[in-house]
Amino acid sequence: MAEEVIRIEDGILTLKCGKEITIETIYEFKEQVEQDSESAEVELVVADLSEARFLDSSGIGFLVSLNSRLKSNNKNMYLLRPSEQICKTLELVRLISFFNIIEDEMELP
Amino acid sequence: MHRFVLEAIPTPEESREVARKAILILKDFVADENVLHDMDLVLTEGCSNVARHAYEEHEDCNRLELTIKIKPGKYIIFEISDWGKGLCSKSIDFSMPSPEAVGGRGMFIMSELMDAFELIQENGKNTIKLTRKLKEEQWLKK
Numbered sequence: 001m002a003e004e005v006i007r008i009e010d011g012i013l014t015l016k017c018g019k020e021i022t023i024e025t026i027y028e029f030k031e032q033v034e035q036d037s038e039s040a041e042v043e044l045v046v047a048d049l050s051e052a053r054f055l056d057s058s059g060i061g062f063l064v065s066l067n068s069r070l071k072s073n074n075k076n077m078y079l080l081r082p083s084e085q086i087c088k089t090l091e092l093v094r095l096i097s098f099f100n101i102i103e104d105e106m107e108l109p
Numbered sequence: 110m111h112r113f114v115l116e117a118i119p120t121p122e123e124s125r126e127v128a129r130k131a132i133l134i135l136k137d138f139v140a141d142e143n144v145l146h147d148m149d150l151v152l153t154e155g156c157s158n159v160a161r162h163a164y165e166e167h168e169d170c171n172r173l174e175l176t177i178k179i180k181p182g183k184y185i186i187f188e189i190s191d192w193g194k195g196l197c198s199k200s201i202d203f204s205m206p207s208p209e210a211v212g213g214r215g216m217f218i219m220s221e222l223m224d225a226f227e228l229i230q231e232n233g234k235n236t237i238k239l240t241r242k243l244k245e246e247q248w249l250k251k
Contacts, residue, residue, distance in 0.1 A: 020125075022125055022153060023121040023124065023125060023153070023157045023160070023161075024121050024122050024124075024125040024126075027121070054146075054149065054150075054153075056150060056153045056154060056157065057154055057157070057212070057214040057215045057218060058121075058157065060214060061211040061212050061214070064208070064209065064210070064211055065211045068209055085146055088143075088146070089150065092218060092221060092222075093205065093214050093217065093218065094205060094208070095208055098208045
């Protein structure tokens with residue numbers, strides 16, 4: 001079931017990720033997020049990972065691809081409140097410092 | 110030695126479901142949540158590989174088979190099999206791709222989290238055999 005919700009408010013696109021970001025779930029929102037993030041209305045993207053507990057290489061590929069796409073448009077992406085399990089997976093693939101990680105929306109520029 | 114066999118049609122959804130079912134089986138033997146998370150990731154990557162690369166076209170007769178062998182107190186073996194193209198041992202790349210790379214991390218993840226990796230090709234059946242030894246305290250005490 002799709003648990004992800006895309007919300008655009010004050011120039012911020014927030015992707016509320018569900019419990020899993022995997023080969024099974026990303027195709028439910030990948031295209032829509034990529035399309036919406038191209039909008040001039042969107043200045044930055046926040047992937048809210050606070051509920052996510054499992055991330056596989058397909059999910060990692062999605063986040064990397066979105067990050068690169070945004071960078072090429074001079075926009076930034078932030079990962080919000082990734083759990084211990086998500087951080088462990090990002091550390092495993094040496095991407096923990098590649099992403100902008102924040103614990104609170106107040107940290108957004 | 111305990112032995113379990115799970116089968117599925119290799120779609121993205123089914124491949125993830127096979128990993129979930131396997132973790133339910135492993136929970137009867139493994140106490141360490143971090144190990145279970147590692148195993149979940151390894152199985153998802155292994156089964157996803159079959160779903161994405163083993164068969165040219167999606168057909169209902171395509172098969173993914175996961176055999177789990179558990180020697181309590183010692184090790185766990187996963188054998189992930191398909192009857193499609195299989196993997197060529199010379200073309201497998203276990204190295205970490207660049208940070209900007211969208212794909213190519215599955216093999217690296219499996220090799221990092223498991224102790225042994227073996228490719229077996231026999232009578233049209235292609236198997237990735239993965240072994241992980243567990244410490245005594247990581248097993249469930251019965």
